[in-house]
Amino acid sequence: MIAALLVMIGLSVLLGAVLGYAAIRFKVEGNPLAEKIDAVLPQTQCGQCGFPGCKPYAEAIAKGEADINKCPPGGEEGIRKLADLLGVDFKPFGEDAAPKGKAVAFIDEQTCIGCTLCIQACPVDAIVGAAKQMHTIIATECTGCELCVAPCPVDCISMHAIPEDVGNWKWPHPVIAIQVAA
């Protein structure tokens, strides 16, 4: 009886020590789930989800504080990927968020007064310019987040949808003609 108790106590102490050691030795820094979610998000850093960037939104999803249907730039495809990753059901966009096509910001250089407010707003440093100098967008780096549009005091920034051309054209899903049975 005593021997059995001692064996059990001894075992629990030993295993507890092993587990405790493992928890310290193999500790994972950060939240791996948030990182996985962040990898799926489109990284426009637009804040349309209500969080200041993609990473905060990913962290909120990981904690269960945010829905997966708050990312308009990701589109329905993005929601589907998040649903797959998290093992939850697909959820369509709410009324407040709708998917958007890809776009790129454009500065009307005739109107620009060189106030640098858009440069400060750009989350990916895709605007070049200096105080009282003309500003311009680096189109290849622009994520189309629209964050630069609101701060502009002279409304010289507009969003241009990226037109389809030979370079970005995609083969369509085949359309099969259905014959009406006579």
Next chain:
Amino acid sequence: MRPIHAFHGGVHPPTHKDESTRTPIVQAAMPGKLVIPLSQHMGTRARPMVQVGEHVLKGQKIGKPEGRMSSAVHASTSGTIAAIDMQPVTHPSCLPDLCITLIPDGKDEWKEHHGMDVENLPHAELRHLLRKAGVVGMGGAVFPSDLKADAHRYRVRTLILNGAECEPYITCDDMLMRERAADILRGAELLRELLQAEEVLIGIEDNKPQAIAAMRQAVQDGGRGRMEVMVVPTLYPSGGAKQLIRLLTGIEVPHGVRSTAMGVQCFNVATAWSVWRALAHGEPLISRIVTVTGNVEHPQNFEVLIGTPLDELVAQAGAKPDTDRYIMGGPMMGVELPSFAAGITKAANCIIASSPALFPPPLPALPCIRCTRCAEVCPQDLQPQDLYWFAKSSNFNKAQEFNLADCIECGACAYVCPSHIPLVQYYRYAKSEIHERAQDKQAADLARERHEFHQLRLERDKQEKAEKLAQKEREAAAKAVASAAPVNPQAATDDTQQIRIDAAIARATAQAAAAQPQNTTQLTPGQQAEITEIEARRAKIRELAAGAGAEDEPHKQ
């Protein structure tokens, strides 16, 4: 004789090659205008380097290669640049692309050009010349040849010259081999030298006996011991690069590996010919052999200037009135062209005029019955019935797992499908979706990196600012302790605000004390004397005034 190996699958579509091989290659008539696309190669579009209205000579460079994977574009004849704008191109999307429109002046006047000393020039120089001459793969992939002829990463043992031309209707390589075999071999020798390859194997399908004979004769006449013409059985798609490599060498290029890593490089015969013209004659790639066949009166091969509008070319072969569309390439892999006005590109090996009678509209697709006939004929040994299923349901991860990327879109599966399912269209759809996702992923990664750096920068700026402020405060505190402490000893040393105020007061007092009237320095002795005199007078007046004031006081009382 080396043994001929075999690849998996393959089909035997009717070849229809006899129609267009009855007459020799004909020089196509000079068109009224040339529409020369700036993106005729794989990679970045060339940048236009001429102005509208400028007169250009034949062979003059009008498009500059941009970036590593790019190629030059040249004026196909002498004339005037009429426009540089978006024009319909030979692309299945119906979308326009940047083209240079050239109105020929009829003189066909060459710019000054001369052959190079190909024996003695360094290889890097030869490759650069190929790039400048706009030489790209003429088999259809239009990959810049200067990049392909570079073997610094791998040791290439075997150079394969692709003259299989397995696709029905197309005969341009056949005719080129019949008529210009010696120059093809000269080009092949240059490519072999560039690649430092040991041998050249020329693969030709056995339905081209005249081309085989001509090439064998040229090998013999040229005394080219390292070259061998190998006859492969007619089986579509033996002209696919991986299939021909398998046929001639027995090497199976694994998934995701380049053939150069296996010691084999493959060039089209027409590319070899263009390489010879470019290096030995200094002639850039401004024309190519095009088979015009199908629903025309006189199917034949033309030597066509790049940029010749399709309708003008097809008219020379006598298009029949019921022609309703053109196909660029063969019936198996070719694309339907939306515009008859588009210009011939370096990729255009064959134009088939099509009519409802020649190529009837496809029968309605029926459900897949999983008969796996497609898997039996797939030359890449894939499972087309599964790929179809995944592509149809947009299950791209699964499609990638089943090696969709290895599909060469040869169309053998769709050819044998008893349910008439347009399989290749599904694969093309899935491939372009996968490609787009990969690009989005790349863009997202770049944006993430830039955003993280942006935040790091903001954080760093903030920290630097705070540090500077703290430094200043420390300095001020030290000063205040040194100077203000005797004046105000009761100020607590830890009360920095008070210290700063005291320091400021002390500074201001010191400044006021130090301040002197500026106009009294550096005076002449005369001025100094005058000032002393005035000062003495003033003192006297003050004295008098003080005395008077004292006297006045009692009166005031």
